[in-house]
Amino acid sequence: MSTRTDPSDHVVVTPNLLREWALPEASDSKYGRGTVLIVGGARRSPGAAMLAGMAALRVGAGRLTLAVAGSVAAPVAVAVPESGIVFLPETADGAVSGDGLAVAEKDLSSSDAVLVGPGLDDPDELKVMLSTLPSLLGEETVVVLDAFALGVLPGVPDAVSALAGRLLLTPNKGEAERLLERDLGDDLATDIAEIAERYGAVVTCYDVIAHPDGRVWRTGTGAGGLATSGSGDVLAGAITGLCARGASLEQAAVWATHAHAAAGDRLAVQVGPMGFLARELLDEFPRVLVEING
Numbered sequence: 361m362s363t364r365t366d367p368s369d370h371v372v373v374t375p376n377l378l379r380e381w382a383l384p385e386a387s388d389s390k391y392g393r394g395t396v397l398i399v400g401g402a403r404r405s406p407g408a409a410m411l412a413g414m415a416a417l418r419v420g421a422g423r424l425t426l427a428v429a430g431s432v433a434a435p436v437a438v439a440v441p442e443s444g445i446v447f448l449p450e451t452a453d454g455a456v457s458g459d460g461l462a463v464a465e466k467d468l469s470s471s472d473a474v475l476v477g478p479g480l481d482d483p484d485e486l487k488v489m490l491s492t493l494p495s496l497l498g499e500e501t502v503v504v505l506d507a508f509a510l511g512v513l514p515g516v517p518d519a520v521s522a523l524a525g526r527l528l529l530t531p532n533k534g535e536a537e538r539l540l541e542r543d544l545g546d547d548l549a550t551d552i553a554e555i556a557e558r559y560g561a562v563v564t565c566y567d568v569i570a571h572p573d574g575r576v577w578r579t580g581t582g583a584g585g586l587a588t589s590g591s592g593d594v595l596a597g598a599i600t601g602l603c604a605r606g607a608s609l610e611q612a613a614v615w616a617t618h619a620h621a622a623a624g625d626r627l628a629v630q631v632g633p634m635g636f637l638a639r640e641l642l643d644e645f646p647r648v649l650v651e652i653n654g
Contacts, residue, residue, distance in 0.1 A: 393422030394604025401428030403454030458488025590638030
């Protein structure tokens with residue numbers, strides 16, 4: 361007989377719930393607040409990695425490194441002076457080379473949390489990259505996957521097995537279908553719980569967060585304005601930053617998903633229900649976290 365939780369029996373995320381599930385206390389050292397590495401930023405889309413990295417800092421991570429395509433690394437370094445930079449090899453088309461990840465080995469092995477995906481755009485190169493990734497990580501490094509890194513995950517089962525227990529996935533509905541290798545059904549919570557179990561990962565998708573043991577949370581906030589370019593990169597970066605601070609995978613996913621939605625609610629009032637920019641979410645994160653903590 362299965363002992364797994366019925367996804368319909370979910371926990372509703374509220375500010376009171378989060379206050380009772382407090383984030384780890386912030387250290388007075390940038391290293392104590394956690395080290396984040398973002399692997400992304402192909403030639404055509406360096407901004408995705410930049411948004412994710414800034415989100416990690418905005419939720420309190422202490423140290424940030426951006427590993428991006430070599431052709432855009434110098435401008436990114438100027439645009440995000442708070443970050444260290446790794447120049448990743450790239451293909452003739454400007455994609456990040458999957459077999460070039462070893463140049464970031466020092467950062468991969470020493471980071472508390474690594475996000476792979478924002479701004480990466482070549483599925484074949486990503487398969488190679490994800491196959492290589494587990495061997496370069498520290499033993500306790502958390503891995504968050506976003507964007508194209510999610511679409512190729514069914515094709516790299518060895519990497520999935522190697523990362524089980526320290527993996528967090530941030531799909532949209534289209535990416536969730538690729539992870540399931542089928543269309544979504546009528547109950548999003550059931551589908552996201554299936555992804556979590558299949559990949560041994562915590563998963564957040566829209567208002568649903570699922571743990572591989574069957575636990576499910578649902579947020580009660582959020583606005584249509586979040587459906588804008590770069591919004592998912594901001595969410596993935598915030599989750600990674602909270603993981604680096606020492607939050608558990610499920611705690612980071614629940615807190616960041618709620619804060620992302622609450623930031624959207626705030627901007628819907630200040631700017632309008634649509635038309636606010638993903639980068640405007642960044643300034644709202646510290647305010648939302650302070651409001652939750654009282």
